[in-house]
Amino acid sequence: MQSPRCCLLSLLLYLFLLSGTWANLEGAFTLRLLQTTTFQNTSFTDMEGLGLLEDIELGCLDKHTWSIHFCQPWVRPALPHVDWDTIENLLKVYLQKFRHLINEGAMQRDIPYPFVVQCMAGCVLYSNRTSQAFAYVGYNGQDFLSFDTENVTWTLSQDTELSRYVQSFLQNYTALNELVEIIFNDTCADEMEVFLQYGRTAFPVPSPPCQPLSHVGAFTLRLLQTTTFQNTSFTDMEGLGLLEDIELGCLDKHTWSIHFCQPWVRPALPHVDWDTIENLLKVYLQKFRHLINEGAMQRDIPYPFVVQCMAGCVLYSNRTSQAFAYVGYNGQDFLSFDTENVTWTLSQDTELSRYVQSFLQNYTALNELVEIIFNDTCADEMEVFLQYGRTVLERQELPVATVFTRTPSLDQLLLVCHVTGFYPRPISVAWLRDGQEVPPGPALNTSTILPNADLTYQLRSVLAVAPRDGHSYVCRVRHHSLGTRSLLIPWGNSEVVLITGLVAGLLAAVAVAAMSVLWVWRQRKHQQMEESESRNSILSREA
Structure with missing residues (x-):
C-alpha cells in the first residue's frame, strides 16, 4: 500500500522541477502548500487546498472537481499546459488515495468521525539562495507531526497512541522520507525561482488611495x-505586524529589515518614513539584545530563554482607542503596561519580574513615549492602514453549515453543527431547543475558531442529547456577511421537511400537468366544434 505522501510529493516534484531565471528579489520568500480535509464519515469528505507564495494565492483546489483554480494570471504561463494537465491528474490520484488510506486507518484504529486532517509543507528561500524546508501535519486543529528535513525523520508534536502509530507508519517509508528531504533541501532553492520570476511584478504593485473607511x-x-536567547552570542529574533488577522509585515531575522506582506502597506507611508522606521528598528533591536543579555548575566539567568513582547491598540468606530503592551518570559505572562497610569504591573510576582519592573519603571522617558505613541497617535495613524487596506479588511465570505450526528453510546446522541468558509473571524453559533437557545453547560461544547487553508475560518458546536427525547433542534448561525439574517439548520425534522417539500412539489407538478392537459383538451374540443359547425353550414348551403 502506497503512502499518500508519496503521491503528494510526486505532485510537488512536478511543481518544483522547473527551469527559470533568478528574479533578483531581495529578502526571504516562503512557499506554502496547504491542505485541509474534513472527514464527516466514511462516505463524505470535504477537501480544501491552497498554494501560497508569501501571502499571494497561486492557486486553490475546486472542492467539487478537484481541479486547480489559478488565482494569479501569471501562474498558468509559468508551466506548459501539458505539465499542468499532468499535475492535475496526479493531484486527483493523490486525493483519492489520501482519502482512502485515511478512512482505512481510521476504521482500523476505531477513530471516531468526524475529524479534520491538516497538512502544510513548503520552504523558505533566502536572498543568498539557501533554503529551509518544513512539513507539518495537524489533527483536529492540533499540531500532530512534523518532518525534520535535516535528520530525515518524523517527530511527534503530541505524544499519543495515534500519533506514534502514524509516526511509525510514515517512518517506515524510507524512500518517501528521502524524497521529501531531496525535494525540500536540495531542489527548492533552484526551482522555486520560476514563480518568483513570473510573479515578480505582483510584489511591488501599489494599491491606489481610496476614500476613508466607513x-x-x-x-x-x-x-x-x-526573541530566543540561545546564549550571550546567538539570538534569534522574529517580528510580525498584524491588522486584525491580516499580516502587514514581518521582520527578516537575518537583516532586521521589514518585509511587507501586503502590496498596499508600503504605499501607505512615504519611503523616507519607512527608512526612518527601519533604522530605528535596528537600533532598538541592538539595544534590546544588549540590555537583556546584560541583565541575564547580572541576575544569573540560565540560557536559553525566550522573551515575547506584544503591543498595539484597539481603534473603535468613534475614533477612541485603547492601548495595550505585554511582556512574556518563557511562554508565561510576565509584565503589562498600564497606559492610563503610565506604570508597569506584574503578571507574575517573582524576584525576576520585580527586578524587571523596577528597571523599566525608572525609564521615565521610555514610559512617556509609549504612552504618547499608543494613546495619542494610534487613532490618527492606524486609519492610514485602514484606508489603504479597505478592500482586504471588508472582505466577507458566507458561512456554510452542516448538521450531523455521532452516537458514542446507546443512551447518548451528539448533534454536531460544523460551520466553515466564513470571513471575518467573529461568528455566533448556537443550538435552539424547541425554538429556545440552549444555555452554556456541560452538554454544550463549542470549539475554538480554526483557520482554513483558503484564509477563511471554521468551528463546530456539539450538543449532547438523549436519543428520541421528543424535542426539535436547530443550529443557528449569525455572521456579519449574513446581515440581519441567520442560518437555521434543523436536525431531525429536516428529512420530514425535505420529503414534504418533495411531495408538495410533485403534487404541484401533477396539478400543473393536469391543468395543461385540460386546457389542451378544451382547446381541441372547441376547435372540433367550430369545424363541425363550419361543415354543417356548408352542407346546408349546398342543399
Missing part, C-alpha cells in the same frame, strides 16, 4: 516580537 466595530493593530 467601518463598523473595532480594529486591532498588534506588533509581536519573539
Whole structure:
C-alpha cells in the first residue's frame, strides 16, 4: 500500500522541477502548500487546498472537481499546459488515495468521525539562495507531526497512541522520507525561482488611495516580537505586524529589515518614513539584545530563554482607542503596561519580574513615549492602514453549515453543527431547543475558531442529547456577511421537511400537468366544434 505522501510529493516534484531565471528579489520568500480535509464519515469528505507564495494565492483546489483554480494570471504561463494537465491528474490520484488510506486507518484504529486532517509543507528561500524546508501535519486543529528535513525523520508534536502509530507508519517509508528531504533541501532553492520570476511584478504593485473607511466595530493593530536567547552570542529574533488577522509585515531575522506582506502597506507611508522606521528598528533591536543579555548575566539567568513582547491598540468606530503592551518570559505572562497610569504591573510576582519592573519603571522617558505613541497617535495613524487596506479588511465570505450526528453510546446522541468558509473571524453559533437557545453547560461544547487553508475560518458546536427525547433542534448561525439574517439548520425534522417539500412539489407538478392537459383538451374540443359547425353550414348551403 502506497503512502499518500508519496503521491503528494510526486505532485510537488512536478511543481518544483522547473527551469527559470533568478528574479533578483531581495529578502526571504516562503512557499506554502496547504491542505485541509474534513472527514464527516466514511462516505463524505470535504477537501480544501491552497498554494501560497508569501501571502499571494497561486492557486486553490475546486472542492467539487478537484481541479486547480489559478488565482494569479501569471501562474498558468509559468508551466506548459501539458505539465499542468499532468499535475492535475496526479493531484486527483493523490486525493483519492489520501482519502482512502485515511478512512482505512481510521476504521482500523476505531477513530471516531468526524475529524479534520491538516497538512502544510513548503520552504523558505533566502536572498543568498539557501533554503529551509518544513512539513507539518495537524489533527483536529492540533499540531500532530512534523518532518525534520535535516535528520530525515518524523517527530511527534503530541505524544499519543495515534500519533506514534502514524509516526511509525510514515517512518517506515524510507524512500518517501528521502524524497521529501531531496525535494525540500536540495531542489527548492533552484526551482522555486520560476514563480518568483513570473510573479515578480505582483510584489511591488501599489494599491491606489481610496476614500476613508466607513467601518463598523473595532480594529486591532498588534506588533509581536519573539526573541530566543540561545546564549550571550546567538539570538534569534522574529517580528510580525498584524491588522486584525491580516499580516502587514514581518521582520527578516537575518537583516532586521521589514518585509511587507501586503502590496498596499508600503504605499501607505512615504519611503523616507519607512527608512526612518527601519533604522530605528535596528537600533532598538541592538539595544534590546544588549540590555537583556546584560541583565541575564547580572541576575544569573540560565540560557536559553525566550522573551515575547506584544503591543498595539484597539481603534473603535468613534475614533477612541485603547492601548495595550505585554511582556512574556518563557511562554508565561510576565509584565503589562498600564497606559492610563503610565506604570508597569506584574503578571507574575517573582524576584525576576520585580527586578524587571523596577528597571523599566525608572525609564521615565521610555514610559512617556509609549504612552504618547499608543494613546495619542494610534487613532490618527492606524486609519492610514485602514484606508489603504479597505478592500482586504471588508472582505466577507458566507458561512456554510452542516448538521450531523455521532452516537458514542446507546443512551447518548451528539448533534454536531460544523460551520466553515466564513470571513471575518467573529461568528455566533448556537443550538435552539424547541425554538429556545440552549444555555452554556456541560452538554454544550463549542470549539475554538480554526483557520482554513483558503484564509477563511471554521468551528463546530456539539450538543449532547438523549436519543428520541421528543424535542426539535436547530443550529443557528449569525455572521456579519449574513446581515440581519441567520442560518437555521434543523436536525431531525429536516428529512420530514425535505420529503414534504418533495411531495408538495410533485403534487404541484401533477396539478400543473393536469391543468395543461385540460386546457389542451378544451382547446381541441372547441376547435372540433367550430369545424363541425363550419361543415354543417356548408352542407346546408349546398342543399
